[in-house]
Amino acid sequence: MSNIDRRTLVKCSLATMMAGAAFPRGAFAQPSEPILLGVSGPLTGPNAQYGTQWKQGFDLALDEILAAGGINGRKLAYNFEDSQSDPRQSVAIAQKFVSDPRIVMELGDFSSPASMAASPIYQRAGLVQFGFTNSHPDFTKGGDFMWSTSVSQADEQPLLASYAVKRLGLKKLAVLHLNTDWGRTSRDYFVNAAKEYGAEIAVTEGYIAEERDFRSTLVRVRDASPDGLILISYYSDGALIARQARQVGLKQVICAASSVYSPKFLELGGDAVEDVHVGTRYFPEDPRPEVQKFIAGFKKKYNGQEPDAFNAYAYDAMNMAAAVVKIGGTDRRAIREAFTKVRDVPSVIFGAATFDAASRRVKGAMNAELVVRKGQFALWDGKPT
Amino acid sequence: MSSWLDYTINGLIVGNVYALVAVGLALIFGVSRLINFAQGSIYLVGAYIGWVAVVQLHTPLPLTIIVVAVAAALVGLIIERFGLRPLQNSVRIAPLLATIGISFVLDQLVMLTFSPNPRALPSQLPDVRFQVGGGTIGPLDLLIAGVGITSALLLFVFLRYSKLGWAIRATAQDRDAAMQMGVDVNRVNQAVFGIAAALGGVSGMLVGMYYNQIDTAMSLQATLKGVVAEVVGGAGNVPGAVVGSLLLGLVESYGVAVFGTSYRNLFAFLLLVVVLVLRPNGLFASARQAPPEPLTGTFIAPSRPVRIPRWALLVAAGVFAILPFFPVSFYVLQTLINAWLLGMLALSLTLVAGTIGQVSLGHAALLAIGAYTSALLSLNFSVPVGLAIIGGGLMSAALGTALISPSFRLRGHYVSIATLAIGEIVSLVILNWESVTRGPIGISGIPPLSLFGYDLISATSIYWFSFSAMVVLALLQGRLLGSHLGRSFRAIRDDDIAARAYGLSLNRYKSLAFIFGGFAAGVSGGIAAHLYSYINHETFNTQQSILALTVVILGGLGNVVGAILGSVALVGLPEVFRIAAEYRILIYGIVLLLLVRFRPQGLLGTI
Structure with a gap:
């Protein structure tokens, strides 16, 4: 500023020299130390529940990776920094991670504003930002260091539409969606697919995440006289809508997106979610070995608790990270290259996951058509409800 | 039917x-x-x-x-x-x-x-x-x-x-x-x-x-x-x-x-x-009811501000200006960038809340207006980023003042509640006005900060950019407070009836304060938009407004240096407590309570 004199200039140049001397230190990590991943996600604040679910999925995957000998003999570990899903904090965390030479790759953040605000920092520093819940269509457009295993809504929603229209035979739909970037994108893909399959969209209603009262919305739905309700919701709001729909006497078939797939949906919804159809990416009786391993391991580690979709995303993401680090080693650029090389990683969500190098996403999510029967998710047997 | x-x-x-x-x-x-x-x-x-x-x-x-x-x-x-x-x-x-x-x-x-x-x-x-x-x-x-x-x-x-x-x-x-x-x-x-x-x-x-x-x-x-x-x-x-x-x-x-x-x-x-x-007293207030706020300024008590010598401020500014030359990590710089951005918002709020006494709980709306204006100007009309940010500041000043003007006749808590509501309204309009704001999808691909054609993308250059923007705004605000305008503002805060009797037009001075404050907040929002490259209606939320008010009260109402000090403290504390993981917001809350308990007039006192 105004008071830069000669003395400060001398100090500055001294400082620059010190800075130069300080940086190379620590760049060479000891082989005995764990390979460190940075995780930026919410542990406090309104989205805290999702951060805790991530941790469960991560920890299970890490146990299995360690039991299988780690990454070429080294342990894999993560450093979870709480961002509260706030862009102001996620950018600071991004700077922290990129300047920490031990971090080889970053996972997260949860919400789009927090993740995409940090993207430019990761991109410029050349550290992979692996956003495994970031379905925002522009997330991987942030640069070639942005990769995602989040199921693309362009993939998922046509599957749900096919379940609702082709398999359940619904002709006139009411779509209720979270009015967020995810919900909005999903709605658009769903509506297009459903129309293509010959259904009519009677009404679409977007609601904000904090909403708890849906009675008036459901009157609008009733007046549009649909034969099915589509919920593009998370499990807590999905359960609220299902309960209130039954309470106000709507008896239509309800069909929900995979994000409600959680034991919490059954707990919060109670009787009201009976016969709700859910298009998911896996189901408990799925014979695929990766699914059986995941579910058995999860229940064992967490006292019989059933895993949900967010646990599965985190579990898959950690396994994917391990597979990538196995190929790429601990060099950040090599890790980015490894994303293009990694093939057929066993995955709960995708079966065998391989990245599409152009979109930096994984295509071909698995599909399972479930229905809630007697308070449990079960494979739909084709019988009408 | x-x-x-x-x-x-x-x-x-x-x-x-x-x-x-x-x-x-x-x-x-x-x-x-x-x-x-x-x-x-x-x-x-x-x-x-x-x-x-x-x-x-x-x-x-x-x-x-x-x-x-x-x-x-x-x-x-x-x-x-x-x-x-x-x-x-x-x-x-x-x-x-x-x-x-x-x-x-x-x-x-x-x-x-x-x-x-x-x-x-x-x-x-x-x-x-x-x-x-x-x-x-x-x-x-x-x-x-x-x-x-x-x-x-x-x-x-x-x-x-x-x-x-x-x-x-x-x-x-x-x-x-x-x-x-x-x-x-x-x-x-x-x-x-x-x-x-x-x-x-x-x-x-x-x-x-x-x-x-x-x-x-x-x-x-x-x-x-x-x-x-x-x-x-x-x-x-x-x-x-x-x-x-x-x-x-x-x-x-x-x-x-x-x-x-x-x-x-x-x-x-x-x-x-x-x-x-x-009906400022609510629908069911009787006409005889005494005004629910005391008539004169006991809402914000006067206190003796801590005098900081000019040389100390110069030294502090100098140290922060040359900080990037020292071996500090980008993480520290980024945290300070956040503090400077919050500092600009706090300058704005300390002026309207502290100096003229309109305690706003919806200040994040001004950030949002500035951010969206600047982002859309640079994306849709290819306005250079530097000008777009100033455009964001001007829009925030104009629109913010226009939105707030109906509540100029309110006092005390009612101003806070009205501004809280206006803040929520702005956020909901952004969510629903899809043709302009792209609704819940938000605006992505916002160009990075640049000045005279040079992109500012390193943490160091962004640091200097936001720091100098804040210092300029702080100096301007310091001048403003020392002028007759500042005295009029404080007169209105301390006793609006006396001020009016003395011939001051309340609405005009309140507008002036909001115009100046809106500009500072809008510039902060504009810089944030280009820094994050992606914004949506949730980026500038109620928590931001509450945080800004906390900063202002912590620093001392109306106190320019206090606002900046408060910003550094409240951005820094949660980062310092990072080590405590899940407990950090709890610790932050307790520290806040202790500060209010032992220093209610703020760290540097009300001016």
């Missing part, structure tokens, strides 16, 4: 739910002239105590209600004794800040004890439904209505006809006079907090049962809706709070009916602004 009956019934049902919180808020406001931001947290605590009683201890409903009421009342008493009573002789705004700190602490304690996962809270009433119109209502609807209306009536009778009630009303009218008449003011406050907390706890539990769902995020929403309902009914007016809640429920329900679900809260907050502008 039958649909309208259903919308009406649904509006009344949800209005019932709001009433439970609003009554507790009204009671506390009636006595202590305090908006208790911790009421939502007590509601949260009640819901979780209810969960423990129902799910773990299997208590029957009447016992559950008693357990919850007693436990919540205890929490209320603790808050009153240790959080608020020590502040009773300090600045009027200190207890307000203390309740915000208490709500942080309570919410975090609940989250740490019970995990943030939502839980089911099963209703203990028989599951029968009565057909009403096209829908049904259940026994819980009736119970909630019963509790809301009965408690309001009981309180009304209690306040009017019992001895303690008289004492409470006497205390509300004039604390000192009541004390001289032998009223034990502390006991009165205790009683009020106990009753309000018991009511808040029971309502949290009932609402949890109603939705069969409780989670730790429910507290802020409950407070927001409760405050709206309470003010619509007339702050401090207990039966008015019930009517205000029902009205709020109806307006929301009709809003959904006519425009769709995503417009719901827009109507809630529009209702609030309209009521405040037309």
